[in-house]
Amino acid sequence: MASIFSSIQSKMDELIPAGTQPINDPGLALTTVSSVFDFSNIVNTAMDTFDAGDESLFVCDGKKLDEVQMAEKVVQLWQSFGNAASLVKGSGSGTVAEVVHMIAFNLELCSEDISRVAQGVAKLPNVVEAAKANKDLMAGIVDSMLGSALVDSLTLTE
Numbered sequence: 170m171a172s173i174f175s176s177i178q179s180k181m182d183e184l185i186p187a188g189t190q191p192i193n194d195p196g197l198a199l200t201t202v203s204s205v206f207d208f209s210n211i212v213n214t215a216m217d218t219f220d221a222g223d224e225s226l227f228v229c230d231g232k233k234l235d236e237v238q239m240a241e242k243v244v245q246l247w248q249s250f251g252n253a254a255s256l257v258k259g260s261g262s263g264t265v266a267e268v269v270h271m272i273a274f275n276l277e278l279c280s281e282d283i284s285r286v287a288q289g290v291a292k293l294p295n296v297v298e299a300a301k302a303n304k305d306l307m308a309g310i311v312d313s314m315l316g317s318a319l320v321d322s323l324t325l326t327e
Contacts, residue, residue, distance in 0.1 A: 170287065171229035173215040174242040177208050181249040184208075191259050198260035202268045205253040209275035212246070216282035226287060236289040243283065243290060244299040247276060251303045258310045266314035273307035276300070 184204055192198045219226060227234040234242070254269045280300050284291040291297075 170216070170219055170226040170283075171234050171239055171242060173212060174239075174246050175229045177212050178242070178246050178249060180208055181205070181246065181253070185249070185253055185256065189256060191255075192257050193259045193261075195260045195262040195265065198257035198262055198265045199268070202253065202257045202265050202272070205250060206268050206272050206275070209250060209272045209279075213275045213278050213282075216279050216286070219282070219286045221286045221288075223286070236287070236293065239287065240290045240293040240296045244295050247299045247303050250276060251306045254307050254310050258313060261314065263315055266311050269307055269314075270311050273304065273311070276303055276307075 184201065192201055227236075227239050229242070250272055254272065257265050257269070280291070283296070
């Protein structure tokens with residue numbers, strides 16, 4: 170779990186370096202958010218393979234992380250996903266909004282898997298707050314782009 174979060178965070182940092190300006194061009198926004206969606210799928214797929222109690226869950230670069238360190242990795246990646254969604258919200262593209270919705274859904278599933286395999290991490294306040302913040306952020310982005318009809322259909326982690 171730690172290694173996949175670390176690996177995807179590196180990919181996110183390459184895709185969207187610090188200081189990236191908002192992406193208003195619909196084509197570039199779709200390309201960017203589609204890559205982010207792919208990354209969220211990778212995390213989601215990997216999380217499905219993990220089991221509670223697996224000693225390797227918190228191992229990253231040969232070091233075993235504690236729950237607080239693992240939670241920091243989770244929060245950092247979720248914030249990167251939220252940042253990516255924020256950067257593309259000005260594109261005005263319905264397709265981009267739908268992809269943001271799918272990323273939000275993947276984060277919900279990821280949150281459920283973290284609760285399944287790493288309950289201690291899932292219950293830490295920063296993880297709970299990050300899940301809620303991303304839910305609110307992405308629902309707001311989709312709402313601003315598509316209207317509340319699609320937002321009402323979101324069933325994100327509370």
